[in-house]
Amino acid sequence: xxxxxxxxxxxxxxxxxxxxxxxxxxxxxxxxxxxxxxxxxxxxxxxxxxxxxxxxxxxxxxxxxxxxxxxxxxxxxxxxxxxxxxxxxxxxxxxxxxxxxxxxxxxxxxxxxxxxxxxxxxxxxxxxxxxxxxxxxxxxxxxxxxxxxxxxxxxxxxxxxxxxxxxxxxxxxxxxxxxxxxxxxxxxxxxxxxxxxxxxxxxxxxxxxxxxxxxxxxxxxxxxxxxxxxxxxxxxxxxxxxxxxxxxxxxxxxxxxxxxxxxxxxxxxxxxxxxxxxxxxxxxxxxxxxxxxxxxxxxxxxxxxxxxxxxxxxx
Amino acid sequence: xxxxxxxxxxxxxxxxxxxxxxxxxxxxxxxxxxxxxxxxxxxxxxxxxxxxxxxxxxxxxxxxxxxxxxxxxxxxxxxxxxxxxxxxxxxxxxxxxxxxxxxxxxxxxxxxxxxxxxxxxxxxxxxxxxxxxxxxxxxxxxxxxxxxxxxxxxxxxxxxxxxxxxxxxxxxxxxxxxxxxxxxxxxxxxxxxxxxxxxxxxxxxxxxxxxxxxxxxxxxxxxxxxxxxxxxxxxxxxxxxxxxxxxxxxxxxxxxxxxxxxxxxxxxxxxxxxxxxxxxxxxxxxxxxxxxxxxxxxxxxxxxxxxxxxxxxxxxxxxxxxxxxxxxxxxxxxxxxxxxxxxxxxxxxxxxxxxxxxxxxxxxxxxxxxxxxxxxxxxxxxxxxxxxxxxxxxxxxxxxxxxxxxxxxxxxxxxxxxxxxxxxxxxxxxxxxxxxxxxxxxxxxxxxxxxxxxxxxxxxxxxxxxxxxxxxxxxxxxxxxxxxxxxxxxxxxxxxxxxxxxxxxxxxxxxxxxxxxxxxxxxxxxxxxxxxxxxxxxxxx
Numbered sequence: 060x061x062x063x064x065x066x067x068x069x070x071x072x073x074x075x076x077x078x079x080x081x082x083x084x085x086x087x088x089x090x091x092x093x094x095x096x097x098x099x100x101x102x103x104x105x106x107x108x109x110x111x112x113x114x115x116x117x118x119x120x121x122x123x124x125x126x127x128x129x130x131x132x133x134x135x136x137x138x139x140x141x142x143x144x145x146x147x148x149x150x151x152x153x154x155x156x157x158x159x160x161x162x163x164x165x166x167x168x169x170x171x172x173x174x175x176x177x178x179x180x181x182x183x184x185x186x187x188x189x190x191x192x193x194x195x196x197x198x199x200x201x202x203x204x205x206x207x208x209x210x211x212x213x214x215x216x217x218x219x220x221x222x223x224x225x226x227x228x229x230x231x232x233x234x235x236x237x238x239x240x241x242x243x244x245x246x247x248x249x250x251x252x253x254x255x256x257x258x259x260x261x262x263x264x265x266x267x268x269x270x271x272x273x274x275x276x277x278x279x280x281x282x283x284x285x286x287x288x289x290x291x292x293x294x295x296x297x298x299x300x301x302x303x304x305x306x307x308x309x310x311x312x313x314x315x316x317x318x319x320x321x322x323x324x325x326x327x328x329x330x331x332x333x334x335x336x337x338x339x340x341x342x343x344x345x346x347x348x349x350x351x352x353x354x355x356x357x358x359x360x361x362x363x364x365x366x367x368x369x370x371x372x373x374x
Numbered sequence: 375x376x377x378x379x380x381x382x383x384x385x386x387x388x389x390x391x392x393x394x395x396x397x398x399x400x401x402x403x404x405x406x407x408x409x410x411x412x413x414x415x416x417x418x419x420x421x422x423x424x425x426x427x428x429x430x431x432x433x434x435x436x437x438x439x440x441x442x443x444x445x446x447x448x449x450x451x452x453x454x455x456x457x458x459x460x461x462x463x464x465x466x467x468x469x470x471x472x473x474x475x476x477x478x479x480x481x482x483x484x485x486x487x488x489x490x491x492x493x494x495x496x497x498x499x500x501x502x503x504x505x506x507x508x509x510x511x512x513x514x515x516x517x518x519x520x521x522x523x524x525x526x527x528x529x530x531x532x533x534x535x536x537x538x539x540x541x542x543x544x545x546x547x548x549x550x551x552x553x554x555x556x557x558x559x560x561x562x563x564x565x566x567x568x569x570x571x572x573x574x575x576x577x578x579x580x581x582x583x584x585x586x587x588x589x590x591x592x593x594x595x596x597x598x599x600x601x602x603x604x605x606x607x608x609x610x611x612x613x614x615x616x617x618x619x620x621x622x623x624x625x626x627x628x629x630x631x632x633x634x635x636x637x638x639x640x641x642x643x644x645x646x647x648x649x650x651x652x653x654x655x656x657x658x659x660x661x662x663x664x665x666x667x668x669x670x671x672x673x674x675x676x677x678x679x680x681x682x683x684x685x686x687x688x689x690x691x692x693x694x695x696x697x698x699x700x701x702x703x704x705x706x707x708x709x710x711x712x713x714x715x716x717x718x719x720x721x722x723x724x725x726x727x728x729x730x731x732x733x734x735x736x737x738x739x740x741x742x743x744x745x746x747x748x749x750x751x752x753x754x755x756x757x758x759x760x761x762x763x764x765x766x767x768x769x770x771x772x773x774x775x776x777x778x779x780x781x782x783x784x785x786x787x788x789x790x791x792x793x794x795x796x797x798x799x800x801x802x803x804x805x806x807x808x809x810x811x812x813x814x815x816x817x818x819x820x821x822x823x824x825x826x827x828x829x830x831x832x833x834x835x836x837x838x839x840x841x842x843x844x845x846x847x848x849x850x851x852x853x854x855x856x857x858x859x860x861x862x863x864x865x866x867x868x869x870x871x872x873x874x875x876x877x878x879x880x881x882x883x884x885x886x887x888x889x890x891x892x893x894x895x896x897x898x899x900x901x902x903x904x905x906x907x908x909x910x911x912x913x914x915x
Contacts, residue, residue: 216584218560256840275891279837313849
């Protein structure tokens with residue numbers, strides 16, 4: 060539960076030296092730098108989106124998670140050896156996993172295992188919970204996952220909230236949950252839910268749980284606040300858990316009758332696209348959701364899935 | 375056995391029980407294991423359980439047992455510990471005071487460490503005085519008051535007093551100071567300080583938990599505790615000699631004790647070392663009558679006498695009783711009068727018979743007010759264990775009679791939907807044990823909420839907000855919306871979702887009040903009306 064292994068100044072200098080040293084050496088041998096240069100010359104690589112569906116009864120959610128990442132080129136594409144990875148699930152409510160108020164613990168466990176397999180040094184589960192954090196950890200299953208996978212479970216304490224420059228259109232300075240910013244790689248792992256104010260809560264709205272302070276006041280201009288935060292955090296990749304989704308009484312629900320089973324996972328490096336695809340699960344279109352419209356407007360991503368490299372996985 | 379050995383056995387026992395007390399106090403919290411195995415398919419919420427017997431010292435305390443017996447007519451759980459202690463006292467005198475009582479141990483240490491009095495002054499301070507009758511007055515007040523229906527034992531009971539002082543004042547004060555230090559260090563640009571801060575915080579959290587705690591009147595609780603510690607400079611163990619009602623109760627029982635101080639007048643050289651080290655001012659010197667009711671069985675006189683003129687013996691055969699406790703007729707009469715007056719005066723504020731205070735929101739599972747006041751020890755167990763810090767001691771909310779009893783301050787925390795810890799730890803059952811099911815599916819209701827439309831953001835036209843509805847844990851939600859047009863400050867009409875409260879489903883947990891963005895006096899507030907423990911304090915038919 061501690062975050063004592065942050066990268067220090069000295070360490071980063073050492074790393075920089077190593078990298079530049081390697082670059083200087085490889086200038087003689089010729090190949091890596093040339094490849095690097097050629098990548099830079101190309102236009103930005105096409106972003107991708109993977110939609111995975113578990114159709115057979117009794118399929119393994121963890122296997123589906125693995126297949127989803129495999130379809131995108133494997134976890135090694137996103138996580139390198141020695142990385143500190145912060146995973147931002149939605150475990151804000153002290154609700155049982157089957158009530159779909161929180162990220163499915165099996166998906167969480169699957170992602171953490173993939174990170175470690177890809178060579179991550181440390182994986183942290185980071186969420187500023189709404190209910191008492193210890194109750195959330197215990198009831199949502201995140202605690203059990205942390206124990207099984209040896210991931211850090213970061214307790215959202217006040218000393219880990221630091222005022223940072225958000226530089227958004229609405230939010231200027233806001234307290235941010237530090238481990239999210241200090242990680243090498245950031246994986247957004249929300250659950251798809253109904254929401255009383257924003258209609259839906261999907262990927263980019265999950266960043267409300269990455270900040271502290273008077274965040275209940277964010278509801279007064281919720282869509283712009285969400286987009287500001289999403290532009291600040293910039294995750295490596297977003298995986299939307301739609302194994303179970305909450306179709307009414309969101310975001311906290313509380314009854315199995317609020318839940319629909321969709322057996323779906325959506326993985327993308329375009330945060331807006333992932334959300335846009337997920338709206339379909341609820342019978343909405345991307346234009347219905349304020350933060351998707353705004354996200355598109357401010358260049359956070361696209362809701363036109365045709366522009367993306369699109370893949371489908373069925374189990 | 376040599377006297378010196380007895381003293382060391384006493385010290386070890388005191389240290390053991392003080393550490394045990396502190397350990398159980400620290401463990402009176404939400405179980406720290408967040409890594410529980412939570413299967414994905416279970417259908418009902420699990421009840422929380424604390425893995426340690428955190429009520430042990432209260433079960434060992436005969437004053438808690440007796441006062442709840444005569445007042446609430448309840449045999450509290452685990453009372454045989456107290457019964458056993460009383461029987462032990464019949465044989466061995468106030469051995470609890472000398473060997474077990476953690477508050478006594480703290481006073482003992484404070485009096486022993488750099489004593490304020492030297493030589494002749496210390497001898498004089500340890501001579502018996504009539505002021506030692508005060509504790510009998512307090513005991514009689516407490517017990518007579520309890521019979522008539524108001525249990526104030528916990529205000530003076532040493533276990534309750536120590537638990538309350540440490541849990542609500544000393545620990546939170548230390549934790550708050552450390553937390554502030556850690557936050558200053560965490561903000562620093564020096565890497566070393568950051569690391570120290572995070573490390574220190576994790577270590578401190580194992581004792582104190584994360585974050586700041588606050589308790590209404592905690593400064594006063596702490597001040598009283600400091601004052602009782604300071605009294606040791608006037609006379610060693612002032613509290614135990616003069617004020618402790620439990621000491622008085624045990625003193626009464628020690629009349630029959632067979633552990634007796636035998637004095638050898640021949641050997642005594644009048645050096646008065648025995649009096650100088652006596653903790654209870656029990657007249658240990660040969661020539662004086664030994665006061666068994668005052669003796670704290672510390673064995674100091676036995677061990678300090680250079681002439682071996684004093685010794686403790688178990689005298690099975692001797693039929694005579696010890697010297698009776700010096701209670702004084704005035705102390706008895708005054709105790710009777712005070713004991714009768716307290717409950718009768720205490721009800722004149724009308725909290726029990728006329729109208730409940732809307733702010734007096736008792737923890738879930740609390741008994742009806744009248745029964746509650748016969749059992750609550752005001753010990754602070756429920757306040758210590760509460761994970762959100764919502765349970766606080768009352769100041770005026772429960773009237774004079776209910777001073778320092780627990781109530782919920784929703785701006786400070788909220789009642790966690792699936793938490794049952796307060797009922798789990800209450801030593802007397804003033805908050806009965808209840809299950810998560812009772813809390814979620816009924817019948818338990820803590821109170822109800824109402825919306826202050828003038829302050830509410832959407833109702834007052836100041837913008838959209840759904841925070842109360844979003845946090846409402848019940849299903850179906852007790853807060854629901856109607857979409858309506860309101861006129862904003864700019865005079866324009868806008869469509870917002872206006873919150874309404876369904877009093878039938880609201881359980882009064884107060885999370886809406888706690889999370890409401892309108893700070894200070896929130897736009898949605900919790901009141902006690904609708905609480906399931908009262909037949910009168912209701913709103914709906």
